[in-house]
Amino acid sequence: xxxxxxxxxxxxxxxxxxxxxxxxxxxxxxxxxxxxxxxxxxxxxxxxxxxxxxxxxxxxxxxxxxxxxxxxxxxxxxxxxxxxxxxxxxxxxxxxxxxxxxxxxxxxxxxxxxxxxxxxxxxxxxxxxxxxxxxxxxxxxxxxxxxxxxxxxxxxxxxxxx
Numbered sequence: 001x002x003x004x005x006x007x008x009x010x011x012x013x014x015x016x017x018x019x020x021x022x023x024x025x026x027x028x029x030x031x032x033x034x035x036x037x038x039x040x041x042x043x044x045x046x047x048x049x050x051x052x053x054x055x056x057x058x059x060x061x062x063x064x065x066x067x068x069x070x071x072x073x074x075x076x077x078x079x080x081x082x083x084x085x086x087x088x089x090x091x092x093x094x095x096x097x098x099x100x101x102x103x104x105x106x107x108x109x110x111x112x113x114x115x116x117x118x119x120x121x122x123x124x125x126x127x128x129x130x131x132x133x134x135x136x137x138x139x140x141x142x143x144x145x146x147x148x149x150x151x152x153x154x155x156x157x158x159x160x161x162x
Contacts, residue, residue, distance in 0.1 A: 019066050026067050043082060051090065057125040058094070060087040064119055064143075075115025075148075080140055084109060084151045087122035088136035092155040095129060102134055102155035109151045117143035132157055 030046030039045040070076040092102040138151035
């Protein structure tokens, strides 16, 4: 497998544009971030997600780069959905006692403006926490503070296997 990856890497580098090199660099840094446990998942590593708790709600930010772009050179809607789902799901899991987890059962995203600027930040706040489900409100803003998306998510609570 290593030889195949090395060969593919050489092929990609040989004809890479500056944008291609930026993308390759971000992907490799994402693998490093996961390996160094700076991010818990490869998605978090590749998108360079950074999280912070503030006043009972969670913020997760990503830089806007060619990796996040769609063909119109704005943030792909799926990336925005992944960002807000990550923020809401992370917060839901942080609110649970040891031995329990939560997974998304419903995600509703309303796109309100294009994802442009230097970064996107998702804000997540618990709306309701029951014994079986958690409902979370999410908002995504760009670096100018403009609302890009509004979201709600429902999360199913389960007992983790020992």
